[in-house]
Amino acid sequence: MEDHHLLQPIVSTITTTTTAIDDDDIAVSTSAIIYRMVMVIFIAIVSIWANYEASKGFEIIIINDAGNTPAGHRFAVFFISDGKAIRIVQNTSEFAEKVLYPNASQPKKQVHHVTLRLAGRNLTDVVVVNMSKSHEFVLHISPSMMEEINLEKAMVSAVQRGMARVWLWDGEISTAPRSIIDGMVEYVGISAGFGGSPDSGGLKLPEFDGNSCWDDRDSVNVARFLNYCERVRPGFIGRLNQAMRDGWDVRTVDDALGLPAQQLCYYYYSSIVRISNVMGPTSTSGRIQSI
Known part of the structure; x- marks a missing residue:
């Protein structure tokens, strides 16, 4: 126990x-x-x-080839010193992507490298876009732009159109008509709040030969027609951009619209003619400022 x-x-x-x-x-x-x-x-x-x-993301490089010229100095002070040029490229790229790729599931063009370069001499356009290598692009800015009174707005407008051109799905070598490419670029620019070119006038009649509304030499007119198509068939811009990935043929616009484009051209042209007749040739009250 x-x-x-x-x-x-x-x-x-x-x-x-x-x-x-x-x-x-x-x-x-x-x-x-x-x-x-x-x-x-x-x-x-x-x-x-x-x-x-x-x-x-993609790599961004800023180059000032205007050197010690007045244009070069303004570019350095207003856009390089505080990194504003890089932010402009980023912001305009994001906007262009949203417009051209409205559906997140749509395959995007590969962009690895973007160079924003102030050219050493004046160019024929305020911005010229070249592809230096595969997926690498250069936005050449004309130094004449540095003379603009509203310099920042002019720069953003030019870069916006440049980045729209970068993101357009047109294959390695473009086969789409120049008029449709310029119209798509202008559509993005106007959508971002930058109006048409100063010489576009008010409600200007588009050139229409009975075949297509996108053969107009005025990119603003083409952009307005594209906007008309987008309103009739929402998502048209994104579908057209995707279609350009595989090249171009006579039915590309028809397929993106889901109906004969020529038919829509007639409706669009007729509506412009009616409005023009009502407004009169000298009236500016019907001016289209933006899309």
């Missing part, structure tokens, strides 16, 4: 201690599992975020 009383506390103590150790092990093990799960989730989130950033 005495042995029983002497051993009982010892057995109880050992049992209690063993139980306590098991609980601690379980707690430590559970904490380790939770920690690992949290780290795995964190790494996955970081990876997804990094992939997302990489997919939408």
Whole structure:
């Protein structure tokens, strides 16, 4: 009996201690599992975020070839010194992507590198876009732009059109008519709040030979027709941009519209003629300022 009383506390103590150790092990093990799960989730989130950033990002380089000229000095002071040129490229690129790729599932053109270059001499246009290598683009800005009174607005407008040209899905070598490319670029520019060219006048009759409304030499007229198509068939601009990825043929616009484009041309031209007749040739009250 005495042995029983002497051993009982010892057995109880050992049992209690063993139980306590098991609980601690379980707690430590559970904490380790939770920690690992949290780290795995964190790494996955970081990876997804990094992939997302990489997919939408591209390298930007700013070059001032105008050097010590007045234009070069203005470009350096207003757009290089505070990084404004880079922000303009980023913002205009984002807007152009939203307009030309309204559906997130639509494949995007690959853009790896964009150079914004102030040219050393005046160009025929305020912005000229070249593809230097595959997926690498150069936006050449005419130094004459540095003489604009509202310099920042002029720069954003030019870069907006330049980035629209960059993001247009027209294959490595463009096969689409020049008029449709210029019209798409102008559509993006006007959509961003930059009106048509100063010499476009008010409600100007488009050139229409009975075949297509996008053969107009005035890019503003083409942009207005494209806007008309977008209103009639929402998503048309995105579908047309995607169709240009695989080249161009006579049915490209028809397929993007889902109806004969020539028919829509007649409706559009007739509506412009009616409005013009009502307004009169000298009236400016019907001026279209933006799309």
